[in-house]
Amino acid sequence: xAWHIKKTSMIASAGTVYYKGDNHWTTTYADRTTYxxxxxxxxxxYIWDKKTNNGWDLTAVNENA
Numbered sequence: 817x818a819w820h821i822k823k824t825s826m827i828a829s830a831g832t833v834y835y836k837g838d839n840h841w842t843t844t845y846a847d848r849t850t851y852x853x854x855x856x857x858x859x860x861x862y863i864w865d866k867k868t869n870n871g872w873d874l875t876a877v878n879e880n881a
Contacts, residue, residue: 818879
């Protein structure tokens with residue numbers, strides 16, 4: 817299974833952004849980082865801490881669901 821991380825951009829005109837890696841986000845779906853499991857996607861602790869502490873609209877998405 818492939819997973820990726822997405823969130824709503826803080827810049828309204830950007831819409832949905834995808835985690836690219838190394839604390840970078842992209843609006844280009846093809847440039848996203850993929851993970852082999854939800855656990856590996858959620859191992860990006862810096863990002864998930866932002867969800868908890870800053871209220872980011874963050875989701876790990878199962879691409880096969």
